[in-house]
Amino acid sequence: MAKINMLQAINDALTIAMEADDKTVLFGEDVGHFGGVFRATSGLQEKFGRDRCFNTPLTEQGIAGFANGLASNGMTAIAEIQFADYIFPAIDQIVNESAKFRYRSGNEFNVGGIIYRTPYGGGIAGGHYHSQSPEAYFTQTAGLKVVVPRNAYQAKGLLLASIRDKNPVVFFEPKRLYRASVGEVPEGDYEIELGKAEVVKEGTDITLLAWGAQMEIIENAAQMAAKKGISCEIIDLRTLAPWDVDTVATSVKKTGRLLINHEAPLTGGFAGEIAATIQEECFLYLESPISRVCGLDTPYPLVHEKEYMPDALKTFEAIKASMKY
Amino acid sequence: MSNATSTTETVHRVSFLDKDSLSIPILKILQADGTTFEKAVLPVIDQPLAEKIYDTCVFTRVLDERMLGAQRQGRISFYMTCTGEEASIVGSVAALDNEDVILAQYREHAAIRYRGFSTEQFMNQMFSNEKDLGKGRQMPIHYGSQALHYQTISSPLATQIPQATGVGYSLKMQGKRNVAICYFGEGAASEGDFHAGLNMAAVLKSPTIFFCRNNGYAISTPTSEQFAGNGIASRGIGYGMHTIRVDGNDMLAVLAATQQARAYALEHNAPVLIEAMTYRLGAHSSSDDPSGYRSKEEEAKWQQHDPVKRFKLWMMNKGWLSESDDQGLYEKYRQEVLAAVKVAEKLPVTHVDEIINDVYDTPTPRLKQQLATLKQHIKKYPDSYPHSAGRV
Numbered sequence: 012m013a014k015i016n017m018l019q020a021i022n023d024a025l026t027i028a029m030e031a032d033d034k035t036v037l038f039g040e041d042v043g044h045f046g047g048v049f050r051a052t053s054g055l056q057e058k059f060g061r062d063r064c065f066n067t068p069l070t071e072q073g074i075a076g077f078a079n080g081l082a083s084n085g086m087t088a089i090a091e092i093q094f095a096d097y098i099f100p101a102i103d104q105i106v107n108e109s110a111k112f113r114y115r116s117g118n119e120f121n122v123g124g125i126i127y128r129t130p131y132g133g134g135i136a137g138g139h140y141h142s143q144s145p146e147a148y149f150t151q152t153a154g155l156k157v158v159v160p161r162n163a164y165q166a167k168g169l170l171l172a173s174i175r176d177k178n179p180v181v182f183f184e185p186k187r188l189y190r191a192s193v194g195e196v197p198e199g200d201y202e203i204e205l206g207k208a209e210v211v212k213e214g215t216d217i218t219l220l221a222w223g224a225q226m227e228i229i230e231n232a233a234q235m236a237a238k239k240g241i242s243c244e245i246i247d248l249r250t251l252a253p254w255d256v257d258t259v260a261t262s263v264k265k266t267g268r269l270l271i272n273h274e275a276p277l278t279g280g281f282a283g284e285i286a287a288t289i290q291e292e293c294f295l296y297l298e299s300p301i302s303r304v305c306g307l308d309t310p311y312p313l314v315h316e317k318e319y320m321p322d323a324l325k326t327f328e329a330i331k332a333s334m335k336y
Numbered sequence: 337m338s339n340a341t342s343t344t345e346t347v348h349r350v351s352f353l354d355k356d357s358l359s360i361p362i363l364k365i366l367q368a369d370g371t372t373f374e375k376a377v378l379p380v381i382d383q384p385l386a387e388k389i390y391d392t393c394v395f396t397r398v399l400d401e402r403m404l405g406a407q408r409q410g411r412i413s414f415y416m417t418c419t420g421e422e423a424s425i426v427g428s429v430a431a432l433d434n435e436d437v438i439l440a441q442y443r444e445h446a447a448i449r450y451r452g453f454s455t456e457q458f459m460n461q462m463f464s465n466e467k468d469l470g471k472g473r474q475m476p477i478h479y480g481s482q483a484l485h486y487q488t489i490s491s492p493l494a495t496q497i498p499q500a501t502g503v504g505y506s507l508k509m510q511g512k513r514n515v516a517i518c519y520f521g522e523g524a525a526s527e528g529d530f531h532a533g534l535n536m537a538a539v540l541k542s543p544t545i546f547f548c549r550n551n552g553y554a555i556s557t558p559t560s561e562q563f564a565g566n567g568i569a570s571r572g573i574g575y576g577m578h579t580i581r582v583d584g585n586d587m588l589a590v591l592a593a594t595q596q597a598r599a600y601a602l603e604h605n606a607p608v609l610i611e612a613m614t615y616r617l618g619a620h621s622s623s624d625d626p627s628g629y630r631s632k633e634e635e636a637k638w639q640q641h642d643p644v645k646r647f648k649l650w651m652m653n654k655g656w657l658s659e660s661d662d663q664g665l666y667e668k669y670r671q672e673v674l675a676a677v678k679v680a681e682k683l684p685v686t687h688v689d690e691i692i693n694d695v696y697d698t699p700t701p702r703l704k705q706q707l708a709t710l711k712q713h714i715k716k717y718p719d720s721y722p723h724s725a726g727r728v
Binding site: 034036063067068070075076078079082083107108113118120121123154156177206256 | 439473474478499510516535536694
């Protein structure tokens with residue numbers, strides 16, 4: 012197995028998917044010859060031609076509407092939204108159209124062949140228009156799947172599974188890790204099943220749950236906690252919609268405690284949904300209130316990025332508080 | 337790469353252009369008395385095609401009249417007519433191949449009828465019964481049929497416009513000799529989706545016909561409050577698109593323009609914009625009363641331009657239709673529609689299990705759990721859920 016970074020893994024997955032199915036089309040802003048602002052699509056136009064890998068005009072709602080049309084007529088559409096912060100002009104086409112095409116037509120038509128790839132999250136000194144984590148806007152939309160990989164291996168396997176899934180998927184790529192996350196990635200074709208969380212590390216005292224770039228944060232916090240004799244079980248949710256209640260509930264029944272960490276603001280964030288569900292499933296097993304360590308309820312700041320972030324130290328403090336409750 | 341057009345002329349004093357700089361003619365073939373203009377070039381049309389077009393118009397008139405009545409009686413919750421716009425819709429669909437994909441706005445039921453949507457299928461959709469292809473998920477008039485290549489209507493305005501660009505592109509990629517056609521009103525042309533969709537179609541070379549029914553009103557807003565430019569056609573030109581303006585109440589003009597638009601789109605893998613100047617004789621929807629925003633005199637004036645009557649006179653001039661044929665056709669459809677209403681309204685609504693189907697390709701565990709909980713609840717309080725009680 013070769014060691015590659017997350018961008019190379021994504022490029023690899025896109026290549027495999029486009030080689031396997033000539034009805035797969037890739038498009039977005041600057042994705043053609045330039046290879047995208049992060050170079051995730053480098054070389055693909057040369058390999059697959061301008062008809063299958065091309066630049067679009069600067070119009071997110073157009074990109075999403077175009078994707079809906081392609082997929083409604085039997086194509087697989089891989090649409091790149093350059094930054095997750097810029098997905099909002101496309102929100103009607105995604106939330107009202109992609110998500111509901113199959114349902115509203117009684118399955119006469121569907122757009123299951125769509126994947127919206129978009130870089131999300133902070134840690135790159137990008138300020139609020141290059142750092143947001145808008146996943147919760149999509150998790151409330153029935154009909155969409157929402158997927159977030161945490162490293163290069165995951166990115167390739169989850170991306171291939173998302174492209175081939177029969178439902179529209181919003182795939183959030185942690186841009187902070189694009190080049191920072193390097194790991195062993197198999198060369199061939201493989202998929203990681205959607206809708207399944209992964210128990211990354213077993214533990215006995217508290218369950219720590221996150222996804223994407225925040226996995227590194229909770230792993231660091233767990234190491235700090237281990238020095239205090241606290242054993243953390245670590246879970247990567249991987250798919251937020253539909254999410255794996257069973258794996259999380261089984262873990263919480265064992266440890267008796269749950270901490271959820273995400274970059275997006277606390278209020279209305281997906282941690283709230285998880286907390287409510289786990290409280291229902293595990294009420295009699297809980298030793299302390301479910302803890303949420305999240306972004307502040309502010310726009311994503313620039314100079315105070317470090318203060319805003321639900322970092323390892325804040326997580327460590329929350330672990331201790333939960334243990335002492 | 338050049339950022340200027342090929343015809344850039346240089347001037348040396350300030351000189352602005354405005355909408356009057358752009359002269360857009362309007363294609364007219366058929367006169368009010370059913371004769372054609374002297375130098376008019378007719379579309380490709382023979383008696384069977386003319387009869388199918390007229391048959392579709394009569395059915396649609398009857399359907400509109402009866403279903404608006406059914407809505408007023410409270411038998412269906414909502415209705416929209418295409419009265420006054422039949423030539424725009426039927427004239428354009430009649431120019432297409434049956435496998436060209438239609439993306440309609442909501443007022444184009446004549447187009448799905450032309451393709452073969454049965455009277456029963458109309459009723460099943462409007463009454464949301466268990467035979468509705470859409471499984472009772474959308475309001476009345478949101479028709480759709482995979483078999484007829486007519487994509488299911490979505491309520492949000494203009495969303496179908498960039499989608500049509502994608503459908504057209506997919507047809508090109510799949511090597512099919514077909515186009516996409518997208519219907520919308522002049523009001524929808526104010527939405528961002530319109531601009532995104534047209535620009536992308538022109539740039540990405542998508543064989544798509546954008547068909548604007550400029551019918552004078554977006555609900556109650558007249559065109560004078562909708563756009564300040566030279567209609568919608570000027571925008572097609574602005575996006576670098578082959579564009580034509582036609583008399584939307586002239587069946588032959590619409591047919592001719594669409595036939596040629598289709599041929600052009602296929603030959604050049606490029607989009608075409610057609611702006612049909614028409615008039616919405618009816619209300620926007622059954623929830624609307626046009627007397628609040630337009631005068632009886634205005635409506636009466638447009639009655640003179642009734643597109644169905646004009647086409648009928650042409651057919652009679654050709655000897656292809658008689659008054660008694662015409663009366664017989666209306667009578668046949670009045671009976672057929674009434675009979676279909678009576679059958680459709682007695683059928684049960686879609687089964688409650690369908691509430692969780694098609695959210696995803698297969699229902700998730702959480703959805704199955706929510707349905708099970710719902711059914712238990714319905715069993716406990718059957719009187720409160722008459723649609724589903726006894727069938728859970």
